[in-house]
Amino acid sequence: MTQVSMTVNGKAVSGDVEGRTLLVDFLRGGLHLTGTHVGCDTSQCGACVVHVNGIAVKSCTMFASEAAGAEVRTIEGMANKDGSLSVIQAAFQEHHGLQCGFCTPGMVMSAAALLKENPKPTEHEVRAYLEGNICRCTGYHNIVKAIMAASGQDVAAIAAE
Template sequence: MGKVTMTVNGRQMTAEAEGRTLLSTWLREGLGLTGTHVGCDTSQCGACVVHVDGQPVKSCTALAMDLDGAEVRTIEGMANADGSLSAIQQAFQDHHGLQCGFCTPGMVMAAAALLKENPKPTEAEVRHYLEGNICRCTGYHNIVKAVLAASGQDVSGLGIAAE
């Protein structure tokens, strides 16, 4: 058991971790940041995606000890400084990109990484990028629409699910 320190959502945070403690467990149990969801524990579903040093990472596959000193951004750190929803979060709300909400934190984090890398993706590029994130409720159409809307693109004429 040892202490692990990371900058999480802009704040330096420290919590205990064993060598086998996963980043997702460290965030949820060590820091109380429960927005990062764990759906499968096998790196298949993507519900646990966070950003580590600016890159999307499935936190159920990363060891907290290995990331000592890293900069981590979780879904709790996605809101604007005034507490309002980020453009991506607002687009998910506006375009019904969620139902049960379990996959939503990972989807939002993956979408943020995509839009950082590719600010104006096509529908096909969004679908391809989100292949590592599973949603059992929405059918993905409105998630894709939300990501495209968050990129500033007009989604009113898209042939995907209506609002």
């Protein structure tokens, strides 16, 4: 076991990890931040997406010790400082961008990464960016709509009702 330290959602944290401890297991098991989900554990589904130094990664496919010293952001760090929902989260709620909700943490984190690098994406760009995020309820239309709305675009004509 070695000790690893990083910043998670603005808070300095540390804990003992094995070499094989995945970042997602450190977040969930070590820090009890269970908002980040493990869907497939094979880096296909994207339910485990978090930001490491501002970049979206699959936390099931990165070791905790590789995040030593990094700034990590999870779904628990996405709300506004006063606890209200962020623009993206509010848009998911408004446009019913979730059904069972299991994929939602990863969808929100990927959406935030997309809008940071491309503030006004087209519907096609949103769908392309979500290639690594799978929703097994197949609720993609409203997820895409929510992300388009969060980018400040008119979504009346977007996707199927």
